[in-house]
Amino acid sequence: MKLKPISTSRSLVISFTSIWVLLTALVLPQAVNAKTLGELSHIHNVRVHKELILLGTHEGLHRYFSPTKVIKVEPNNFDVMGLATNQNALFASGHPGVGSKFAQPVGVLRSTDNGKSWSQVSLKGEVDFHMLEVSKSDIYGADSQTGELMYSPDLGKSWSKRGANTYADIAIEAAKAGSAYGLKNGQIYKSTDSFKSAKIIKSKLAFTALELVGKNLYGASGNTLNLSTDGARTWKQLAVFDKSLSVISASDKMLLVVAGDKILISRDLGKSFK
Numbered sequence: 001m002k003l004k005p006i007s008t009s010r011s012l013v014i015s016f017t018s019i020w021v022l023l024t025a026l027v028l029p030q031a032v033n034a035k036t037l038g039e040l041s042h043i044h045n046v047r048v049h050k051e052l053i054l055l056g057t058h059e060g061l062h063r064y065f066s067p068t069k070v071i072k073v074e075p076n077n078f079d080v081m082g083l084a085t086n087q088n089a090l091f092a093s094g095h096p097g098v099g100s101k102f103a104q105p106v107g108v109l110r111s112t113d114n115g116k117s118w119s120q121v122s123l124k125g126e127v128d129f130h131m132l133e134v135s136k137s138d139i140y141g142a143d144s145q146t147g148e149l150m151y152s153p154d155l156g157k158s159w160s161k162r163g164a165n166t167y168a169d170i171a172i173e174a175a176k177a178g179s180a181y182g183l184k185n186g187q188i189y190k191s192t193d194s195f196k197s198a199k200i201i202k203s204k205l206a207f208t209a210l211e212l213v214g215k216n217l218y219g220a221s222g223n224t225l226n227l228s229t230d231g232a233r234t235w236k237q238l239a240v241f242d243k244s245l246s247v248i249s250a251s252d253k254m255l256l257v258v259a260g261d262k263i264l265i266s267r268d269l270g271k272s273f274k
Contacts, residue, residue, distance in 0.1 A: 037067045037263075044130070045083040046263060048249040048256050049090060052114060053263070056080030060097065061115040064263065073115040078102055082132030082141065086174070087251055090115055091156065093129035093141065108141070108156045121156040131165070133180075135172035138194070140180070142167075151194045153177060162195045171212035181217065181232060183210050188219070188232045201232045211248040218255070218270075220245035225257060225270060238270040 037043075045056035046064075053064040054073075061073040061080050077097035084091045090111040096102040102109070107123035127150070129141035139152040142165040149165035152158060166184050173179035178194040186206035189198035209220040217228045219235065223244050226235040243260025250256065255266040257273065264273040 035070065037064070037070055040070065044081050044094075046247050046249060046256065046258055047083050047085055048251045048254050049085040049114065050087055050251055051253050053254075053256060053265070054083065054085075054090070054115065056083035056092065056094075061092070067263075076100070076115075076118055078106055081144070082129035084132040084134040084139070086134045086136060088112075091121070091132060091134050091139065092118065093127065093132055095128065105145075108139075110156070122152075123156075123159065131170075133170045133172055135174040137177060138172050138174075138180070140170050140172070140195075149195065153194070160194075167195075168208075169210045171210040171217065173212060181210055181212065183207055190232070203232070203235070205235060208244070208246060209248045211250050213250045213252060216250075218248050218250065220248055220257065223259070227270065239266075239273060241273075 040055070040057050040059060040062065042058040043055050047054045055062040055064050055070065058079050059072065060077050062070045063073055064070050077100050079095040079097060080092050081094035082092060092109045094106055096104055096106060103125040105125065105128035107126055108121040108129070109118040110121045111118045127141065127143045128145055130144040131142035133140045137153060137155055139156050141150050143150060147164050149162040149167070150159050151162055167182040169183040171181045179192050180195065182189045182191060182195065182198055188201045188203065188207060188210070190201055191198040205219065205221040205226065207219045207221050211218040215229050217232055219226045219228065223241045224237055225239045225245060227238050228235050241259040245257050245259050247258035253267070255270050257264050266273045
């Protein structure tokens, strides 16, 4: 079964490469014991974590191998509404499932064993981040309950509010605390003060998703994947797809896009996808 294109409505404008992103698949009765991609009822996030492809879903965290092979990461059962990785650890937010030990909402959780176990970081019972982005130390989250954008400079230990979220995606510059790119109305904005303020970087391209790995800023525009190495000032087209792109996720080993209803992977820096 194939994925449907991403929907960007989540009671706030979100997509954190995610697009602080909501992927919606068909609702099938066998979803709880899903073994294929099409059997998952709702896919909220697609993330590259090290060499793994992880899906944040209504039925919990799943590892993706192919459209016909997905495996649930046991034993924790919660609706993974927000999912992010800094390649050292996973961070998640959402709602507890049946028999779960987590609060409602779960706040911010952290895993250092690829999602097999989770520990509470902060905001227990307070926030439900449907958008979540993390880097070396910075975290941004958009709370679905209040619509507010929140920022943490210390991997979720402390938080400050940034007002109503207006960004569809955020890509964090790991080397500089408080530095990040935000996507709003198809255009990219740069902030150096954790979105207390931001300046537009004008482009003829209209973007739908962002991802930053080192100095490589990836931007999705329509059905094209583009690369900038100079802070979004100029862009080089890397690849063209049959369908529009809604998600980009990457590590230093893998680059992933969601094109239409397909998850496509590159292991050669975007030269080829399959």
